[in-house]
Amino acid sequence: MIGVMAPEPSTAPSAADLSVSYRAYLACLNARAWANLDGFVADDVIYNGQVVGLAGYRRMLERDTTEIPDLRFDLDLLVVDPPQVAARLVFDCTPRGRFLDLDVNGRRVSFSENAFYRIVGGKIAEVWSVIDKAAIERQL
Amino acid sequence: MIGVMAPEPSTAPSAADLSVSYRAYLACLNARAWANLDGFVADDVIYNGQVVGLAGYRRMLERDTTEIPDLRFDLDLLVVDPPQVAARLVFDCTPRGRFLDLDVNGRRVSFSENAFYRIVGGKIAEVWSVIDKAAIERQL
Numbered sequence: 001m002i003g004v005m006a007p008e009p010s011t012a013p014s015a016a017d018l019s020v021s022y023r024a025y026l027a028c029l030n031a032r033a034w035a036n037l038d039g040f041v042a043d044d045v046i047y048n049g050q051v052v053g054l055a056g057y058r059r060m061l062e063r064d065t066t067e068i069p070d071l072r073f074d075l076d077l078l079v080v081d082p083p084q085v086a087a088r089l090v091f092d093c094t095p096r097g098r099f100l101d102l103d104v105n106g107r108r109v110s111f112s113e114n115a116f117y118r119i120v121g122g123k124i125a126e127v128w129s130v131i132d133k134a135a136i137e138r139q140l
Numbered sequence: 141m142i143g144v145m146a147p148e149p150s151t152a153p154s155a156a157d158l159s160v161s162y163r164a165y166l167a168c169l170n171a172r173a174w175a176n177l178d179g180f181v182a183d184d185v186i187y188n189g190q191v192v193g194l195a196g197y198r199r200m201l202e203r204d205t206t207e208i209p210d211l212r213f214d215l216d217l218l219v220v221d222p223p224q225v226a227a228r229l230v231f232d233c234t235p236r237g238r239f240l241d242l243d244v245n246g247r248r249v250s251f252s253e254n255a256f257y258r259i260v261g262g263k264i265a266e267v268w269s270v271i272d273k274a275a276i277e278r279q280l
Contacts, residue, residue, distance in 0.1 A: 079226040086219040086226030114254035
């Protein structure tokens with residue numbers, strides 16, 4: 001049919017795809033299923049401007065969950081506009097010692113993290129994250 | 141035509157609309173055009189869980205721009221999924237005295253703010269914002 005073009009075949013994930021896979025990523029973190037992290041995070045992932053790579057990203061998460069055994073990633077807000085995802089995460093937990101250079105020492109604190117992600121090939125390729133340190137200071 | 145329904149007339153802003161109006165909101169802040177703020181911010185706006193209202197929101201901005209005369213709101217990332225908007229703003233400025241309980245005292249600092257917005261009737265009805273205080277501390 002002249003003038004009618006078939007849509008380009010697209011393999012880019014939809015907003016619904018990214019929403020599902022982001023929630024699965026959080027479930028992976030909450031299960032401490034580090035062996036599955038490579039299904040969600042790119043090999044050469046960049047975190048706050050630094051190429052940390054998958055191994056560095058995993059070490060960061062392992063350190064956080066060792067220092068905060070009851071750390072649970074709860075999704076408060078999710079904004080998806082492929083290839084970008086923005087998530088507000090909320091935490092209610094008891095860091096054992098120092099956290100973000102603050103002497104939390106087992107006190108219970110609530111705070112949020114506002115994070116942006118760039119998704120490439122279905123995986124997190126870059127993260128820009130800010131944790132609400134001032135909120136923690138107000139609780140100490 | 142049986143089986144074919146006209147689309148519901150919709151007055152909800154599109155992602156493109158929200159993107160344009162968010163950029164216009166930042167231009168308003170950068171122009172210190174406080175008298176126009178009511179075109180972008182709802183009367184009963186909530187900021188980080190507190191009903192500050194349009195007047196309180198304006199006072200907060202006036203205070204920030206008095207304490208930081210060279211404050212400029214630069215958009216780094218924008219994720220739009222109506223009715224939600226998420227924006228990463230970057231700042232490079234010289235707060236005159238204390239800022240976020242830190243003695244900045246005229247030093248130049250760079251930091252980001254990751255913010256989420258809920259848009260109602262074309263205006264900002266709620267804001268969840270986190271400023272990267274730790275980044276400023278590292279520069280002092």
